[in-house]
Amino acid sequence: MTLDMDNVEVFDAGEKGRGLRTTKDLCPGEVVFAEPSFAAVVFDSLSQQVCHSCFRRQANLHRCAQCKFAHYCDRTCQTACWDEHKQECAAIKKYEKAPNENVRLTARVLWRIQKDTGIVSDGQLTSVDQLEDHVADMLAEDFKELKIDMQNFLDYCPKTRHGKEYISHIFGIIKCNGFTLSDQRGLQAVGVGLFPNLCLVNHDCWPNCTVILNHGNQSTLNAAYHSKRRIELRALSKISENEELTVGYVDFLNVSTDRQRALKHQYHFDCTCKSCSEHLKDDLKMAAKEIDGNKPSDQLVKEVQEFSLECLAKVEAACTAGDFHEVVKLCRECLHKQEPVFGKTHLYHLRMLSTASEVLSYLQFFSEAAEYAGRLVEGYMKLYHPNNAHLGMAIMRAGVTHWHAGLIKVGHEMICKAYAILMVTHGPNHPITKDLESMRMQTEMELRMFKQNEHVYHSMREAALQNKPMAEASSVEDNIKALSHKQ
The missing domain is CATH 1.10.220.160 (Annexin V; domain 1)
Incomplete structure (x- = not known):
């Protein structure tokens, strides 16, 4: 494969050593290099x-x-x-x-x-x-x-x-x-794998590129x-000529001190990016719930955080053992305890919501899974970059879960939103984006059917889920033999 590196050049990035910067203006979703x-x-x-x-x-x-x-x-x-x-x-x-x-x-x-x-x-x-x-x-x-x-x-x-x-x-x-x-x-x-040119791209906790x-x-x-x-290095937002290209070596969904500790251990440098230096969004990630200007006591927050960490460890053990009903039980118990204490963006709350929604979806309890997935996305959107791949994947999973739950309008909206993000982070030819495009078209068709006649839509949906033959109908949408719900 011939490497086209015309968009970048190596430069001295000071304390960070060598780095890469762009030689021209780049648009969101543009491939910087492969x-x-x-x-x-x-x-x-x-x-x-x-x-x-x-x-x-x-x-x-x-x-x-x-x-x-x-x-x-x-x-x-x-x-x-x-x-x-x-x-x-x-x-x-x-x-x-x-x-x-x-x-x-x-x-x-x-x-x-x-x-x-x-x-x-x-x-x-x-x-x-x-x-x-x-x-x-x-x-x-x-x-x-x-x-x-x-x-x-x-x-x-x-x-x-x-x-x-x-x-x-x-x-x-x-x-x-x-x-x-x-x-x-x-x-x-x-x-x-080892990719020498990619190794020249330095870290930033709020990067302008993704891989x-x-x-x-x-x-x-x-x-x-x-x-x-x-690998493809893709621009997440508009990048100006001569601007340094950066990627995130660790997930942003950790407080700055934890990210700095992980970066020091794995990559042996002290991160001084703006997100770490100014502790950006750390307050949201550890936020307590506020009702009418009142917050729970520091002692109660500490107790629930300790309980959440213990519960997360038990959840991990139950997942490893394949005891998913125990996972659901633990998640429900922990979420119930977190609800009056943690804010919607608290990291431990989001981690529990993520596990709960995925396991409930696996067990086909789609209505409850959709509720948790929606709350997870709401929190992620306040923390992640608008074009973050993790955010796009979370919205995609939430959209599919709502679709499975029969909530076609919300499911379609989320799938469209995820598609827009992954078009930037993955591009139109990636298997994930192609799957999302198929789901977007399918949910759009079902949404039209739903708006025409809710009763017919739900009847056909139930028949499809139960693998029952469907009655003949006049419109193109009504001739859909089955509703495809592939994750």
């Missing part, structure tokens, strides 16, 4: 559920007959990935098992460097060697993990030409520069074009 991975691997836990070539989550994947570890959508995906997998395939066969993703990614990076050096195209603005590793800044626990990974790597690649110091350098680079890859629906992290993974074109039969997975 970049294929230098190397990428699927997470160990999902190795049999995600294609190792295009990183799409699929059923009935085909296993590599040689190493019996890598899995692919089909032979075309396998062929497209062979150049990246062939040395790994031989190493896994000889090692008789696959090491963890850190070791596998380090090996892939070193094999790529050995083959192509650290520069793979004229558009690559920095070599892998020039990226920061921060090994000297690692905490004792992280350094201990590094030593274990180093030993596993040497067992996995005993004939490596690289010295221990250089291998350690690559491990460090991956730890603080690796980019998490999501599946085609953007709902789950499925792997990690998404484009999984390539699976409709082509030519392996050379089948799986051109790449």
